Amino acid sequence: MREDAESLDIRDVTANWVNAAVLDAQIKERIKSLADLAHTPLFFGRLDYLHDVGAEQAEGAEGESFYIGRRHVHDAQGDPMVIDWRAPVSQPFYQASRKNPLDVRLRRRFGYTSGELTAYEDERLSDPAEAADGEHTSRLLQAEIERPRVGPMRDIVATIQPEQDEIVRSELGGTVCVQGGPGTGKTAVGLHRVAYLLYAHRERLARTGTLVIGPNASFLHYIEQVLPALGELEVKQATVESLVTSDAVPVRGTDPAPTAVVKGDARMAEVLRRALRSHVSPPAEPLMVVRGSRRWRVPAYELEEMVRELLDRDIRYGAARDALPQRIAHAVLVRMEQAGEAPDDRVQDAVARNPAVKAAVKAVWPPVDPAKLVLRLLSDARFLAEHAEGLLTADEQQAVLWAKPPRSVKSAAWSAADAVLIDEANDLVSRTHSLGHVVLDEAQDLSPMQYRAVGRRCSTGSATVLGDLAQGTTPWATTSWEQALLHLGKPEALVEELTAGFRVPREVIAYASRLLPSIAPGLAEVRSVRESPGSLSVREVTTDTGTLAGPVGAADGGTGAHGGTTADAAAAAAGDAAVLDACRQALKHEGSTGLIAADARVPALAAALGAAGMPYLSPGEETTAESRLTLVPASLAKGLEYDYVVLDEPSAIVAGEPDERTGLRRLYVALTRAVSGLAVLHTTPLPAALAGAPTA
Template identity: 35%
Template sequence: MSTGGTFPEQTHVTRLYDRLDELRAQARTRLDAVLATTGLGHQGLMERDVTAAELSRRAALLDSVENGLCFGRLDMLAPGPDSGPDSGPDSGAESARWIGRIGMLDGAGDFEPLLIDWRAPAARPFYVATAREPEGVRRRRHIRTSGRRVTGVLDEDFDGAAEPFGDAALLAAVTEARTGRMNDIVATVQAEQDAVIRAGHRGILVVQGGPGTGKTAVALHRAAYLLYTRRERLARSAVLVVGPNPTFLRYIGEVLPSLGETGVLLATVDQLYPGVTADVAEPPGTAEVKGRLAMAEVIAAAVRERQRVPAEPWPVAHDGESITLDPDVMARARALAREAGLPHNQARSVFRARALDGLAGRAAARFGADVLDGGSLLTDLDLATIRDELAAEPAVLAALDELWPALTPQRLLADLWSSPGRLAAAAPGLTEEERALLLRPGGHRGWSAADIPLLDEAAELLGVDEDARRGAEEAAAAERAEALALAQEALDIAYGSRTSDVDAEDEEAETLGVFDLVDAERLAERHAAVDHRTAVERAAADRTWAFGHVVVDEAQELSPMAWRVLMRRCPARSMTVVGDIAQTGERGGAASWERVLAPHVGSRWVTAELTVNYRLPAEIAAVADGVLRHIDPGRRAPRAVRASSVAPWHAAVAPGELARAAARLAGEERALVPGGTVAVLAPEPLAAAVSRWAPDGVEVLDPRRAKGLEFDAVVVADPAGIVAGSPRGLNDLYVCLTRPTRRLGVLHTGALPEALNGTGLVPREV
């Protein structure tokens, strides 16, 4: 890596930033002009808002690529006549490809590419060219910048003049201190990763990779690549990125914006049900039961149980007398409603209609006419009159609503969890102990993360309450009528003002006024609310939104019921599924990708495996590999690309000193990685105790919240407690050991867990 001084690349980089400033100014000038436009009709206002939104997005994109705008250059074989092996970096311009975050053309009118978007086919050799297969590249140059200044370059020559040393750029990136936020890897994507990012598969692509293989970054860059190659469709439908917890989402939150992409919704599964917040914690055993696939049938049975038939004839007041709701008539109405194939709330109108038909027949029988047996002496008009009278009888409607009530998902589940009888009827396949885990005898106290997929399942089965929908439509119609009346009143006032001020014989009376150009309907439309939300904002508020592509990170942790939620959100089944089966920690998590995906897509999915570990030094990787062999002897750990001179250590302390010692040692580690990040990873109860002693700048997390994160230094406290803490405790320990990029310490009481023996941990006195 050449550093210091002035680099020839600075001239072109300066030109790029000048062009960036021009494009920004143009976008903002156009935006200001569009927003200043007035006097438009309703259609014009809509078009103006669409244009303004696009210009705002363009301006935001240009702002987001300021840092690291250009990071590479390719000098291609068969360049211009003045180029050769000894030519300078700016010779043979027609053969040079400058690679960066976005594509830019010059502003001179000849539309020469000043910068090639890293996702464009022309940029691919920057990531895949090797000395053996140079892809037409004579030289690859890595460019490092600070702000708008070139600070260093690294060359790889593929013409035999020098031995390529491309790992230097990669190693410089992976050994940098962490900041607490994930950085993009656009300048250092490796060939194995590039193949996944640009994979042409349009269905479900599973990216399996061990810790440190960059699978999260690869998945995010793949999302950016798809937004580039399928812009028109994905811009309308948006992309969803699902992570395991809010901490993880904050950690990755800046990656896609730094790549110029903002049309992406980041969420956890429990954030995908608008209007409901999962703020109740519950035992892992309860969450595991709620996450089982069998719960789909439990919810379906709970819905069916609310579609009742009276056990005995049910007298209901009508017209001063009593009419009977016979079980056989109600059973026939229920059967016809179920056969309609509609969600519960929509089928409710079918049930009510068929029940009223039957009740009208029973009412007609009072007049000696057996309608049900075809012997009626009444006319159709007579029967319709009787039916209308029944439909207007509050007591009758109340009885029918009790037999087939309008339900919300929240009411269905709250009633189910609070009633042992309802739960037993809906879940006969669960044991008594399992049903006890689900019950909330004290009533509804809020929703847990495991409840959200069940609410979503219920919403699918229940559908929209038709009465509520009609009420909303009627309210909207009334609001529109009021707006029209107000608009007409305003026009009448304007017209009256003109006729009072202008003599009918005056030629000025021929002058056009507001009432000549705009009628009441158009005036009302001008003041109607316009939805200015982006596709992402609308998607976040709409449970039924269909995303164009979904990225699922730490996918091995999701329950079968959570997968049903995601499959509904992506009916096209265009997904990038990212995870590592060896890191599964949740009780209901994945044992294999086949078991996860087969219920939804059969065998229509493909796997790509990442095999290189960029995060862990070889010394720390050896410790983690020892645990991996105990989890699955047949699984191969990813290969570490670097070694370190710092050996991972372990130390024993007295049980009562564990929390304080972990906090103190983490503080010492922080001093050894200036500017870096440090974490203590411990079982949940111990983590709470360590937090009370931890110095500023040290994060304290349990294994679940540490998933997907990385730190410069990690102290793992109480490994035996981590292993004993769950049925997948070894997986949790493996997660903890694979978080550090530079330094690892293990603090324990008593002997080390067997899985850590002989792994290279060096004893330390504390």
């Protein structure tokens, strides 16, 4: 297939250089999408049906037997050899069961080792004898789920479960919100839904575009290979910050948590709307338009009616400003017709461009720069108070005001929350371009204003919202998907909950779930299908003099020195030595190891690893072959997975957050990053919510 694409001669089919350039780019993208991927087999299953299946269900193939793979593969004659997993004929591979075989006689799964076919496993779904035995967990399926993970996230196309498949194949027109605990595969489900929608609605989404939004660059780097492995290269990726930040207003500052909470509140949208509309002023004088030897007068009251009508329609500020000259010109044309003239559209356009009309519009409806509008709101206490009356309290207004207002837009140290406000103001002036589909991952951490920013990008399209309320770690984290979806502009979205865990061992998720009553009361606990005895180890580090006095590195901001005393030095040395030893033990196993610690502890642990001659990576660098050990600040752990996790000092992770609840949520995230084993080391008592946990 690749050779066929490479052999195309664009000179035979193009009439001009523009078409040739477009076609050449398309051919290059086609060749790129057909590149071989090491260790990624083209097919992973086979379906044998009881009856013939029509060609319309199987990409042009027909018959009883079909190989199922990551993408469509055809032979030299164009006959399908492998059917795309997204085709209708492939769906029973994920949905068929012994109780409901869906006309499938045999389902075969193939097992691979480093890209080489090494095993296969058959399920005779329509055999009454096997049906009587009930459902069994596939050995190959379990092995694929538990396969050690090194490097970026893999696709789960061979292991999609029935409840996941239903979400993946949901229709383009509807927005779906997936609440899923750790290890339930919500991120993979969201990415595979994009791949499915691109397959089922390729032409439409090619016109409108698709976007995946993640919490940070490390997370996006971690997931970036999933869609290309499925042959999809056109999906863009971004963070919310990169989505709303422009070169004109780069983010260089940070806000205290209370300030960021107020700036992220949905009430700020109305404050901005009021501030923008305040620039519109009623006309004080009539307008006189000179055209040739004639003068045409439009009285002030008529101009005011035009302005009032545009304001009442509540259309975009810029669109209304563009419409006003045409309204004025139309009023002049009416007078011309009454005087016996016969003006046409060209005359109306000419009147709309008349200097007097332009001057009147500028006076009544002046242009507004969104960044300057936000700058004034955050700098001018009187201006803010005027437009925040009845919306923000005096204390809230004071919280968002700059202590020392900058002189200009360029000199301002804009924060991430400020960039979202400017994006809102931009949309009030001119409509934001809407995409066909947006995937929003780790959505629980967004503020209401950030939800609005994302919602603008899919106002005429749909969205897949992914998150876990228990993992919200920002002061503005949502506590309700209904509220979040309302701010997103998708209140009708279907909320689905994934409660079956496939990646995190049962012992680990049960241990982490001790925190749920404190961080997310009422949220269902994940039920892991994986049993892995011995996957959890919790150890209190002691010295010869007993338990250490405090969290290593906590007393001095993470330097590792405890006040300089001999006892403190011994405590620091014992804590670091225990962590390094746990990392060595984890690295004896196949796969990746993540050392997760409070952000303040990272410098001390980095120094200890360096002194011990243990190479390590930072989040986002896992594609390199330098090491299988990654040192992960707790603030960047969300969404990442490692085969083995060494968790340093849980109490320091909790203490590193503004409040205990946020700290416990951060700890919940860190505890659930392990796929095969978790070792928790602590020098002081664990947080009370974890009290009574098993130790080793």
